[in-house]
Amino acid sequence: MKTTVPKKLFQKAEKLIKDKSLSVTEPRKNILAFLLKNHGPFSMEEIHDGLGKNACDLATVYRCIVLFENSNLVERRYLGDEILRYEYKDMDHHHHHIVCRICKSVSKMKYCFISEIEQMIRDKGYSDITHSLEFFGVCAKCNQK
Amino acid sequence: MKTTVPKKLFQKAEKLIKDKSLSVTEPRKNILAFLLKNHGPFSMEEIHDGLGKNACDLATVYRCIVLFENSNLVERRYLGDEILRYEYKDMDHHHHHIVCRICKSVSKMKYCFISEIEQMIRDKGYSDITHSLEFFGVCAKCNQK
DNA sequence: AATTTTTTGCAAATAATTTGCATTAATTCT
DNA sequence: AGAATTAATGCAAATTATTTGCAAAAAATT
Incomplete structure (x- = not known):
């Protein structure tokens, strides 16, 4: 780097x-x-x-x-x-990642629609809710090999 | 235990x-x-x-x-x-967790609707997609204190 | 600019995880 | 089932990751 x-x-x-x-x-x-x-x-x-x-x-x-x-x-x-x-x-660009299980490359994912789940959790009495969401897979390049 | x-x-x-x-x-x-x-x-x-x-x-x-x-x-x-x-x-009971940031108690969450996101990732050429999703917050008990 | 407070570098301590190897246990092959 | 083969385990030592104490240096306060 x-x-x-x-x-x-x-x-x-x-x-x-x-x-x-x-x-x-x-x-x-x-x-x-x-x-x-x-x-x-x-x-x-x-x-x-x-x-x-x-x-x-x-x-x-x-x-x-x-x-x-x-x-x-x-x-x-x-x-x-x-x-x-x-x-x-x-703070303005909340996002998650997709990680390739083979080459470990990381790519950004801006989509995230879990606010509904967070609301459910809030209803259970929890406060200050955050989450951790990451995806794993084998990327297109690694699939070719 | x-x-x-x-x-x-x-x-x-x-x-x-x-x-x-x-x-x-x-x-x-x-x-x-x-x-x-x-x-x-x-x-x-x-x-x-x-x-x-x-x-x-x-x-x-x-x-x-x-x-x-x-x-x-x-x-x-x-x-x-x-x-x-x-x-x-x-395999039959995919789930995630809610962790209290104070007392560290863990409770199960059976809801998970991120298949749409996984489809998007698949469309990008990824295969064998899995995810990690956990929620963190302060639980009702800890909020009382 | 001098004093006080905080942070840093370095080395050493701690904690977590992995490994080598002789022993023991499990599997495979009559 | 029992002998031979293969694999897993326990133990100790090695490695790796992270944290800490403390004197020196830097930053904030006056």
């Missing part, structure tokens, strides 16, 4: 962090800017590598991602293997 | 294992019977403990569960924390 991140995204990252009243540090800016640039989701290691070596310690990635997750800036994804991955949580 | 498992379930477990042409061993029977008796889903440790001490080694639980998963006898669940859990995969 390891791509150059435009200055604009650093500024956006900085603003997002500030708006959550978190202190703005180099590692945090780098990590969030990386996630703004690249859709992911990425594992901790992938994020660490993506920043380029010596950007910050892996332990710092763990700490920042957990912080971002608690601040609702980052969303954790479970994609069927044992690795947890993270991506920027864009 | 650690409940006594009726003989009938041991026999059912044995049959299920045999039908997948896997060798039938004590640990495998115990583990599957435990999952037939208790809904779960359970972590590796919970399964191990549930069998009663000295039933088999924890490493054996890992090996058996992975085997069962590959044979489609057991289903892996991601419930929002970092622990993966497993339950018996009853």
Whole structure:
């Protein structure tokens, strides 16, 4: 991954962090800017590598991602293997993923109509309902082989 | 957990294992019977403990569960924390879960109408589609406190 | 600019999962 | 059914992933 991140995204990252009243540090800016640039989701290691070596310690990635997750800036994804991955949580673009079981490619799915189910759950007395929805399959390319 | 498992379930477990042409061993029977008796889903440790001490080694639980998963006898669940859990995969009773974010209680949800989405994904060239769908919220009890 | 508070890097600790291998158990083959 | 073969298990050790303590560095506050 390891791509150059435009200055604009650093500024956006900085603003997002500030708006959550978190202190703005180099590692945090780098990590969030990386996630703004690249859709992911990425594992901790992938994020660490993506920043380029010596950007910050892996332990710092763990700490920042957990912080971002608690601040609702980052969303954790479970994609069927044992690795947890993270991506920027864009409130305006709720979506899910389709993961190929063979090549592990991930493609975005913007459709999601489970609000009816959520309403049912709300009727049972639950509040603050969220969901996790991912699809798995064998993609067209892998089917050809 | 650690409940006594009726003989009938041991026999059912044995049959299920045999039908997948896997060798039938004590640990495998115990583990599957435990999952037939208790809904779960359970972590590796919970399964191990549930069998009663000295039933088999924890490493054996890992090996058996992975085997069962590959044979489609057991289903892996991601419930929002970092622990993966497993339950018996009853082909006739596809379902999902609602997890309370506070007390972690898990309740079953038999509703699932995402076949339309799966069709869309199929149209994109994917095959063998499955999905993972879990809901999270704060349950009625926890809301009272 | 100085002080206080928070975060980071590094190393070490912990926890989770996997593996090698000798032993034991299950299956297969007379 | 019993011997031979194959596969699974237990145990310990190795590996991997994640977390933590603490001194140093950086950010926020004054």
